[in-house]
Amino acid sequence: MSNFSNNHRALIEIRGMKKIYDLGSVQVNALNGVDVDIHENEYVSIMGPSGSGKSTLMNLIGCLDTPSTGEYYLANERVAGLSDAKLAEIRNRRIGFVFQTFNLLPRASALQNVELPLVYAGESPSQRRRRAKEALEAVGLTDRMKHKPNELSGGQRQRVAVARALVTNPSIILADEPTGNLDSKTGAEIMELLDRIHNEGNTIVLVTHEEEIAQHSQRIIRLLDGKIESDRRTTSV
Amino acid sequence: MRFFSDTAAGLRIAFRALVSNKLRAALTTLGIVIGVTTVILMITIILGLNRAVEGQFAFLGANTYYVSKWSWFERNWREQWMRPNMTPDMALRIKEESKLAMAATPLDDREMTVAFGAAQQTGVDVRGVSEDYLITNSVAIDFGRFLSAEDVRRNQPVAVIGAGIAERLFDKVQPIGQKISIAGWKFRVIGVAERVGSFFGQSMDYFVCIPYGTHMKRFGFDPRQNSTTIIVKAASAADMEDLKWELKGLMRRIRKLSPTEPDDFGINDQSLIMGAYNDLTSGIYTGGVIIAFISLLVGGIGIMNIMLVSVTERTAEIGLRKALGAKRWMVSWQFLVESAIICAMGGLVGVGFAWGVSLAINEFLPTYMPIWVVGIGIIFSAVVGVFFGLFPSIKAANMPPIEALRHE
């Protein structure tokens, strides 16, 4: 994709980003000057010890949070200048979230959970149903659509969450420790799904503790105390 | 299209949340229930009264004046009490000298016991009147005849009885020609009036009419009134205003009042009763509005409270919805719909209560509940829900997504 009107070429471009939590007596530098470029269709893992700022960085990338200082350009748009409604639209259409704790609505069926982003996208009920079914088929849950989250296993719940992240066809999937609450076998199944999604042309940013999981990606960014310690291509692939 | 699908989705979301909190929702809607019950009851009572009163007070007779020592609905009782009494013969003078009156009768009445053999009826309104009462009060006769001029002139011991009395005292024999006793005095029944029905739950068919002279001789004045009332009927509604002035002049002459003296009589008509009636309904209305306002305020604050709790409890859910692309108005819409539904259900219960209560009080107060009040009750309470849900819903909409999402 060529772009001659702008010099920001990466899909995600972060410059000098800091996030400081002021807790009165102490200040926590959750992010302490981070520069990152992530290109379209890259598959990136973010690693680092607990408290190193991985989730903070993910939330900023996902437009769920705002930095204390620094600049963030998403697809050549300066995020700090966008309205609340525009940010909601970006989260809805460009970004799909997968959380460690699944975050499904407990009283809604799998199908209804997957439909939810489409409700906010303003799709008609019949369109919603059709696309949500397709997304659930894509994650292999054709026969579990009417089930409530508490009637599903952990792996199945995370599949529902992945289907929900995919349903609006976003180009960026952000997954914060998606296998953290799963055993290694179901975790591997979820990673297979993410690999496939990547192969279909999407950009994936993944937070994980596990080297084995991180090896699925093309690039590993290691954080320590809110700073990038290393940023390398993986040995495999 | 989008609005409707969002509304439907919002309804579904809100409904599901409600079902899981049945008891709490029920308790908080109590204020709404009471408020709506009050509003609906007020409406049904006023509508019922209006219907009962519609073209009513017919028992007072159409196009009639009640000329009396007393001025109805004026508060100067002390002054009125001092006025000289009126007597039955004034009716004769009015009838003679008035050009606009088509009929005039004295009226003295007293509640007494009426008996036939072993059967008796207490609290019967025994009226001393002239033959003109038939015209002034539009009495319809079922059997026999009304009092004649001859009966009245000769002070005959004859009686015309109401349909209720006829039913009470004569279940086997024909009433006409039978002798009834009123406070011990014998009267011959010469006529039975047609059924009138009831008014404000009180039967209008328990009366007896006898010649006024006989009434005066046997029973005297009603000690509470101590004065005769004269009922005067105009030939037509168009003559009413002129008749009033004519009666005023006539009465001043009869009373021999000098031009500087005030009237010592009242010329009363149904419009005075209507005035008092309107005071009554506006009293009900004002009271109802105040009670409804207070209980809806209390109910509304209760709703606001439960919605604030609900927003706090569902902080994580709000965060998730925002992460999935919900805009502020979409989040606040969800809570507004929920609040409106809770209240509307309270409203529906209120309508149900009001219905039950209105059936119960219909025994002594006429009520009327048309179907549209159900809509009024529900819409009204939904509006309360929206109003008091506004603040919680804005609070939900303004939550920063990440803090909401972190919330456990």
Ligand SMILES: Nc1ncnc2c1ncn2[C@@H]1O[C@H](COP(=O)(O)OP(=O)(O)O)[C@@H](O)[C@H]1O
């Ligand atoms: N809302 C917050 N308030 C205060 N401190 C926070 C908040 N969120 C995160 N932090 C702090 O910021 C640092 C980075 O947190 P996080 O990005 O969640 O780490 P990670 O995901 O790498 O474990 C931690 O020290 C954490 O305690």
Ligand SMILES: [Mg+2]
């Ligand atoms: Mg984390």
